[in-house]
Amino acid sequence: MNFPVTRMRRLRRTEAMRSLVRETHLHPGALIYPLFICPGEGVRKPIGSMPGVFNLSLDEAMKEAEACAALGIGGLLLFGLPAEKDEQASGAWADDGIVQTALRAFKANRRLDTLVTMADVCLCEYSSHGHCGVVARDGDHYTIENDSSVALLAKTAASLAKAGADIVAPSDMMDGRVAAMRETLDASGHEQTPILSYASKFASAFYGPFREAADSAPLFGDRRSYQMDGANLREAMREIELDIAEGADMLLMKPAMPYLDVIQEARQRFDLPMGAYQVSGEYSMLHAAFERGWLEPERTMMESLTGIRRAGADFIVTYFAKDAAKVLG
Numbered sequence: 537m538n539f540p541v542t543r544m545r546r547l548r549r550t551e552a553m554r555s556l557v558r559e560t561h562l563h564p565g566a567l568i569y570p571l572f573i574c575p576g577e578g579v580r581k582p583i584g585s586m587p588g589v590f591n592l593s594l595d596e597a598m599k600e601a602e603a604c605a606a607l608g609i610g611g612l613l614l615f616g617l618p619a620e621k622d623e624q625a626s627g628a629w630a631d632d633g634i635v636q637t638a639l640r641a642f643k644a645n646r647r648l649d650t651l652v653t654m655a656d657v658c659l660c661e662y663s664s665h666g667h668c669g670v671v672a673r674d675g676d677h678y679t680i681e682n683d684s685s686v687a688l689l690a691k692t693a694a695s696l697a698k699a700g701a702d703i704v705a706p707s708d709m710m711d712g713r714v715a716a717m718r719e720t721l722d723a724s725g726h727e728q729t730p731i732l733s734y735a736s737k738f739a740s741a742f743y744g745p746f747r748e749a750a751d752s753a754p755l756f757g758d759r760r761s762y763q764m765d766g767a768n769l770r771e772a773m774r775e776i777e778l779d780i781a782e783g784a785d786m787l788l789m790k791p792a793m794p795y796l797d798v799i800q801e802a803r804q805r806f807d808l809p810m811g812a813y814q815v816s817g818e819y820s821m822l823h824a825a826f827e828r829g830w831l832e833p834e835r836t837m838m839e840s841l842t843g844i845r846r847a848g849a850d851f852i853v854t855y856f857a858k859d860a861a862k863v864l865g
């Protein structure tokens with residue numbers, strides 16, 4: 537039935553009416569806030585390219601975590617900036633590593649019981665070369681070795697689970713890492729620790745500001761031999777299928793906004809819980825526009841998050857988590 541019988545505007549007349557027929561909802565429990573933990577005390581070092589985001593020493597990170605819990609945010613995703621880096625990224629799996637130490641402290645604080653703690657599993661923040669795996673050099677050439685990297689990543693996952701991570705989240709994109717982590721976790725008594733796999737992670741220019749935040753820019757080369765080509769949707773589906781077959785419990789899609797079609801396709805094909813990471817560049821470019829007065833901060837932020845959820849993400853890792861939770865009240 538067409539106009540004038542059908543008038544779409546009837547259901548848009550008032551906010552109450554619009555609210556009644558709204559199809560997509562956001563809630564604070566589906567937002568995950570990333571934290572960058574650094575050594576020291578009382579450290580709250582601003583990230584120049586990410587307004588409102590800081591490198592935080594553990595005492596400051598604890599305050600942030602408590603604020604997140606009070607806002608009803610679903611969880612935290614932890615990244616570490618170790619005091620020292622080496623070729624083998626040994627800080628990633630050290631018992632007294634920066635994230636391991638933070639996890640133990642968070643777990644001892646009952647005010648954080650409502651937060652799910654996710655630990656990023658990767659080597660780039662801990663390696664002197666800044667790559668997500670073991671580098672093999674041959675003269676001027678280098679390769680990022682797969683299988684030796686996977687062994688270190690599995691060790692890292694077990695170490696983070698032991699320290700109290702509720703979920704381990706491998707972000708490296710090495711082949712076979714999920715199976716190796718599952719085996720190592722199970723063998724070390726962590727058979728109840730879920731793996732949130734960054735199954736579909738593209739080699740994206742939108743990660744730029746994160747590298748400042750996590751001090752993880754590669755010293756040489758780039759990550760295109762392990763992260764996916766941004767042009768490939770079918771390859772992303774194969775990556776997800778493989779990770780599910782290897783035992784992934786949940787999926788994380790990264791980045792979000794430039795890849796909403798990939799999120800939608802994954803939602804249609806797979807039934808696992810799925811999150812999306814609104815990455816640093818997505819956050820920074822919106823903030824740059826806010827600062828110039830070109831975009832209205834609150835509405836733009838909420839629209840960017842709603843779009844990701846509408847595409848099919850169950851939860852969103854976002855630097856806007858606290859701001860959005862305040863709006864959602």
Ligand SMILES: [Zn+2]
Binds near residue numbers: 660668707708
């Ligand atoms: Zn990495």
